[in-house]
Amino acid sequence: AQKVTQAQTEISVVEKEDVTLDCVYETRDTTYYLFWYKQPPSGELVFLIRRNSFDEQNEISGRYSWNFQKSTSSFNFTITASQVVDSAVYFCALSEPTTSGTYKYIFGTGTRLKVLA
Amino acid sequence: NAGVTQTPKFQVLKTGQSMTLQCAQDMNHEYMSWYRQDPGMGLRLIHYSVGAGITDQGEVPNGYNVSRSTTEDFPLRLLSAAPSQTSVYFCASRPPGSFYGYTFGSGTRLTVV
Numbered sequence: 001a002q003k004v005t006q007a008q009t010e011i012s013v014v015e016k017e018d019v020t021l022d023c024v025y026e027t028r029d030t031t032y033y034l035f036w037y038k039q040p041p042s043g044e045l046v047f048l049i050r051r052n053s054f055d056e057q058n059e060i061s062g063r064y065s066w067n068f069q070k071s072t073s074s075f076n077f078t079i080t081a082s083q084v085v086d087s088a089v090y091f092c093a094l095s096e097p098t099t100s101g102t103y104k105y106i107f108g109t110g111t112r113l114k115v116l117a
Numbered sequence: 118n119a120g121v122t123q124t125p126k127f128q129v130l131k132t133g134q135s136m137t138l139q140c141a142q143d144m145n146h147e148y149m150s151w152y153r154q155d156p157g158m159g160l161r162l163i164h165y166s167v168g169a170g171i172t173d174q175g176e177v178p179n180g181y182n183v184s185r186s187t188t189e190d191f192p193l194r195l196l197s198a199a200p201s202q203t204s205v206y207f208c209a210s211r212p213p214g215s216f217y218g219y220t221f222g223s224g225t226r227l228t229v230v
Contacts, residue, residue: 009157035218045207045221052216091159093218102167103214105150109159 004094006108013082014116021077021111023092029053032096034068034075039089039110048090051075082115089113119143123208123222130198130229138193138225140208148211149191150175150219151183153204160207166191167213198229 003026013019025034036048049059051068059066063080079086092108121142130136142149150165162175166185180202182194191210195202205226209219 006159033216037218037221043205044223045209045219047218047220050216050218102148102165105162105219107152107160109157 004092004106004108006090006092006111008111009109010112010114012114012116015084016081018078018080019082019113019115021079021090021092021113023075023077023108025073025075025092025094027073027094027096029096032094035093035095035105036066036075036077037091037093037107039091041087045091048077079113082113084115084117087113087115121208121210121220121222123206123225125225126223128225128227130195130227132198132200132229134198136195136198138195138206138208138227140191140193140222141189142191142208142210142220143189144210144220145188146210146220147188147213149185150209151181151191151193152207152209153177154207154224155204163193163206195227200229203227203229 005024032053034051038046038048056068065078067076089110089112091110093105095103095105098104124139147168151163152160154160161177163181164183166172169185169188172183172185185191205224207224208222211217211219
C-alpha cells in the first residue's frame, strides 16, 4: 500500500536559519506524482510544487528548494534563510493510479514549522 | 475570483443533528473530494467524485453522504452528527490526471457537542 511519512511532527528554527522538511514515500508504481502543500495559520491549503516520478532534477524557487531521490524514496523540502512568514504546517502528498483509472492521493501527517524572530 | 468555495466556515452541531456542508467550484474541474483534517492525522479522504453523477468512498466514509448532480457542486451531508465528527473539513477540486494538484477551499470547522 502506498504511504507518505513525515517523521518530523514539529520543527522550530530561528529566523534566517535553513531548515529541511523530510518526506518519505512508499509506492509500488513506477508512475506517480509528489506534491508539497503549505497550510499557514489562516488555515487554507496552498499548493507549492509537483514532481513526477521520472524527473529527479532538483528544483529551486526563490528560498525554496526540493530534493527528489527515487533511490531513497524521498522528496525533501528545504527553506533557505527562513522567515517568520514561513511558519506553517507543510504537507507532502503522493498520487498514483488506481485500478479504476482514477488517481488516489495520500497525504502525510504534516510538519509544523515555527520560525522564531 | 475563481476557486473552491465552502460554506459555512464554522458550525456547531448537537449530537444527532444533520447538516450539509456546501462546496462549489467555478474552474470546471471534474474531480472533487472531501477531506477531514484532525490533529496528528493529516488529511483523510472521506468521499470523492470524478464527474457529475459519479461518487465513491474514500478512507473514512462512515457517517457521511455525498452527491454530485452538477460539475460545480459537491455537498457533504452529515446524517446524524457525532462528537467523533468534530474536525476541519476541506473540499478540493482538480482536473483529471495525477499531474494536477488539488485546489482547496478555505475549510469548515465543525464542532459536535
